Amino acid sequence: MELENLRFGTELLKRGFAKMQKGGVIMDVTTPEQAVIAQEAGAVAVMALHAVPADIRKMGGVARMADPAIIEAIIEAVTIPVMAKARIGHFVEAQVLEALGVDMVDESEVLTPADEFHIEKTKFTIPFVCGARNLGEACRRIKEGAAMIRTKGEAGTGDVSQAVLHMRMIQGQIRSLKGMDDLQLMKVAREIEADLDLVKECASMQRLPVVNFAAGGVATPADAALMMQLGADGVFVGSGIFKSENPAAMAGAIVEAVHHYDDASLLAKVSKGLGAAMKGLDASTIPETEALQNRGW
Amino acid sequence: MAKIGVLALQGDVSEHVLALERAGEGKIQAILVRKSGQMEECDALVLPGGESTTICRQLESSGLTDELKAASLSGKPILATCAGLVLVSKEIMGNRESLVKPLGLMNIKISRNAFGPQKESFEADLQVKGLDRPYRAVFIRAPAIGEVGRGVEVLASIGDTVVAARQGNLLALAFHPELTQDPRIHQIFLKMLEA
Numbered sequence: 001m002e003l004e005n006l007r008f009g010t011e012l013l014k015r016g017f018a019k020m021q022k023g024g025v026i027m028d029v030t031t032p033e034q035a036v037i038a039q040e041a042g043a044v045a046v047m048a049l050h051a052v053p054a055d056i057r058k059m060g061g062v063a064r065m066a067d068p069a070i071i072e073a074i075i076e077a078v079t080i081p082v083m084a085k086a087r088i089g090h091f092v093e094a095q096v097l098e099a100l101g102v103d104m105v106d107e108s109e110v111l112t113p114a115d116e117f118h119i120e121k122t123k124f125t126i127p128f129v130c131g132a133r134n135l136g137e138a139c140r141r142i143k144e145g146a147a148m149i150r151t152k153g154e155a156g157t158g159d160v161s162q163a164v165l166h167m168r169m170i171q172g173q174i175r176s177l178k179g180m181d182d183l184q185l186m187k188v189a190r191e192i193e194a195d196l197d198l199v200k201e202c203a204s205m206q207r208l209p210v211v212n213f214a215a216g217g218v219a220t221p222a223d224a225a226l227m228m229q230l231g232a233d234g235v236f237v238g239s240g241i242f243k244s245e246n247p248a249a250m251a252g253a254i255v256e257a258v259h260h261y262d263d264a265s266l267l268a269k270v271s272k273g274l275g276a277a278m279k280g281l282d283a284s285t286i287p288e289t290e291a292l293q294n295r296g297w
Numbered sequence: 298m299a300k301i302g303v304l305a306l307q308g309d310v311s312e313h314v315l316a317l318e319r320a321g322e323g324k325i326q327a328i329l330v331r332k333s334g335q336m337e338e339c340d341a342l343v344l345p346g347g348e349s350t351t352i353c354r355q356l357e358s359s360g361l362t363d364e365l366k367a368a369s370l371s372g373k374p375i376l377a378t379c380a381g382l383v384l385v386s387k388e389i390m391g392n393r394e395s396l397v398k399p400l401g402l403m404n405i406k407i408s409r410n411a412f413g414p415q416k417e418s419f420e421a422d423l424q425v426k427g428l429d430r431p432y433r434a435v436f437i438r439a440p441a442i443g444e445v446g447r448g449v450e451v452l453a454s455i456g457d458t459v460v461a462a463r464q465g466n467l468l469a470l471a472f473h474p475e476l477t478q479d480p481r482i483h484q485i486f487l488k489m490l491e492a
Binding site for chain 1: 305306307308309310311312331346347348350351354355358359379380396397409410413414415416417418419420421422435437438473476477
């Protein structure tokens with residue numbers, strides 16, 4: 001086999017990588033030790049960042065990409081894929097993450113946005129995941145090259161309500177496309193500021209053309225199973241694990257809950273005796289200007 | 298109608314179901330295997346791609362490890378892709394942790410994530426034994442077969458690296474035939490049902 005026959009960074013490879021995460025839990029970690037706990041608990045991947053969203057909220061200031069030394073140590077510590085967050089629009093942070101050997105970049109509203117524009121993700125070899133609250137936002141991110149979508153939810157709150165809202169919104173909008181003719185789809189595409197071909201694809205597939213995970217407020221096994229029953233392909237858990245009383249037990253229980261999301265007796269069993277979940281914050285009490293989900297467009 | 302069970306603990310399960318239905322042209326039924334007792338009903342099994350650490354853990358916690366071993370010993374055809382290849386091997390070379398316990402169904406040693414991180418993932422036109430034209434193969438953080446033992450037939454290689462092999466009822470690939478529209482690999486697998 002001649003090496004020049006190999007092709008890297010294709011759309012198929014990017015979306016394929018995301019598909020391998022399906023039915024799994026991706027966990028936020030800030031240290032190699034946490035990454036090992038996540039891996040042992042059955043995480044399909046870890047997300048490296050400098051502080052979990054709940055702490056970012058408390059600390060205030062500008063939230064940036066994690067220290068490359070920490071990211072390297074996390075890559076060294078585990079064999080599962082390592083993802084890391086870059087600021088919205090900060091394509092140089094994304095370039096640095098790609099150079100470090102990170103497997104996927106999360107262009108995340110949890111960090112302080114760097115630009116009104118999002119990153120041109122088609123220019124990268126590694127895949128990106130982006131947050132979305134509705135179908136228009138999801139299609140804009142996919143058009144820019146996102147290989148995976150997640151709900152924005154409201155990160156760092158431990159309040160699942162916003163993730164539910166965003167998942168229902170995207171699913172509902174896709175269902176409403178069913179049976180529409182081309183002119184009607186064109187009108188929807190214009191209204192939600194989305195690419196027409198992507199809208200047509202969603203209409204015929206009756207789902208997003210990329211993997212769609214739940215994120216932003218998942219704090220318990222029941223939360224994770226709720227998102228799966230609502231149609232999520234998998235779950236991101238941020239503060240929910242390492243802000244809980246017993247992270248290893250909580251992590252393992254959430255993995256079980258995602259795999260057996262429709263088995264209530266098993267959910268009851270895995271939810272027992274986990275210690276306190278993260279304290280959390282009622283998302284409806286957050287002033288609109290401080291809500292992370294309003295970052296990006 | 299032959300029943301093909303796709304192990305549905307984690308990974309790209311629905312892609313395999315679609316690929317099987319495409320290759321089977323209405324003559325097979327694909328079912329999802331998640332619980333103890335389901336493998337017995339199946340005439341053949343698919344172990345999909347995904348994260349081998351996670352799938353291995355879930356096999357154990359679902360009590361499916363022994364059932365899978367028994368299914369293999371009984372001669373049911375098994376298609377193992379990527380993470381599935383890791384599972385059916387007898388040894389992981391340079392294993393630095395014991396989270397992934399290969400089932401030892403096939404006389405091969407593998408190396409996990411043999412090509413590097415996602416930026417080194419690639420597509421290649423592969424010469425596969427038994428196929429007249431090259432097959433566009435998709436490798437995603439793929440493992441590779443490092444050592445091939447007795448009874449194992451090599452089906453495809455990239456340079457010196459073996460990426461597809463067969464041993465009796467087991468067909469194991471480092472790449473993902475379920476991610477492309479080309480049905481030929483799944484057709485080879487379904488042919489194994491006739492043997």
